[in-house]
Amino acid sequence: MANLPVLPHVSKLSLLAASLMAANSFVSLSVEAHGYVLSPESRSYACKTGNNASCGAVQWEPQSVEGPSGFPESGPEDGKLASAANGAFSPLDVQSPVRWSKTDINAGWQQFTWQFTANHVTRNWRYYITRQGWDQNQALSRASFDLAPFCVVDGGMVQPPKLVTHDCYVPEGLSGYHVILAVWQVGDTSNSFYNAIDVNLSSGPGIPNEWQDVGDINPSLDLKAGDKVMTRVFDANGEQLSKQTKITITDATQGDKQNWPFLLASTINAQQSQLNAGQKNAAGSIMPVYGKNDIFTLTDSGIERVEVEFDLAPAPGNQLNVTSLADAIQINDGAAQVSFDVTTNSAMQVSAYLFNHDGVASGFVSQAVNNTNASLVLDVVAPKVGHYHLQVKGEPQQGDVIQQNFDVFLKDELPVPEADFVFPAEVTRYVTGTKVLQPKTGKVYQCKPFPYGGYCMQWSASATSYEPGVGASWAVAWTEL
Incomplete structure (x- = not known):
């Protein structure tokens, strides 16, 4: 590694957006904000997208991981490189072989794309990579890295556009899990921006992968005895209940947030032929791990995504009931509550x-809320038509945390046709020509003529194949109006 040449500049610089005035000074968690590596997904940006969990404040401010310039001679201290020694972002410094989601890349020419929200005048961009055999269980330090950058891009002391792509040559001879530290040194302050990028590195040419990532098992919360965790598997036709995997927690040890993801991933692998859960090791095999696991599917399976859902048993002695929550919520004048x-x-x-x-x-x-009723109103940030997930959590002064999860759908302001029933009310009365409003989609569906109309009333909480708009075989029985 030490003899590898430093690239003074990249072969291409993609300038894809108009300039925006740079912020004049560093303010932690500032709305002026700055920039992050969009691709390959940086550790902080993956916290925003949800590919990384339990990140703290950085999920709201991935563009603000800013600290003193001068790395490696000075700059953030060892153990705090991923957070740029910014205390608000200290969860980024936690390090283990399985803590963070990773992007598969190959040695050789790779593109690194920065997204800027305040595009400062720039001195340069520098890229460093961990040494082969680095200690993956210790927080990132200078000893973790080859301190000769494998790529340097001159900023020319000008203000770049909001989206910039660099072509850099990732050194050969490395394989497995590595961290790339991307440093953006601005020219109008004494600070730099530090982005840790977690990658699985292959030294050979790219080989088509039969497994594609379609979901995540995040160690988001501790579970207790009686809690259930399950997968929800979706293809182009909707949810496929036959491909669901469910586990029930038997004790607190099993429910530890680092333990149950391993159990769920192992159960998926034992039960499902088209799904594989875990993390890729240096040999490219997918193996269950303690902590965060990815869910993969065969490329020809037709599976589009896998979600993880919880069914939490109530905490003994404490109760939290949620009522009056509408399944479908109207967007009015660009706002929704x-x-x-x-x-x-x-x-x-x-x-x-x-x-x-x-x-x-x-x-x-x-x-x-103290042993009473209360009404809560939540303003939706930048509401858009579609599916949302609402998590309601009660933290009692004594006892376990209570958590409940709900599906919420936002709909546009267009009127819907009149319906005879709101699904699933009076389901046994559904016959050919019956019109029902589906709260989960905000749409109206009409029961098809004979012989298909007989399927319309075939619904129960445990048999949802013909549920209008969302069941796996809904189109057999229903027509969307």
């Missing part, structure tokens, strides 16, 4: 977190 009522039988802090379908945080509200 999720409102609901909660009832508790003890003093607890009730918090609600809203995430869009891609797992991006889209709203938050919190209120103290």
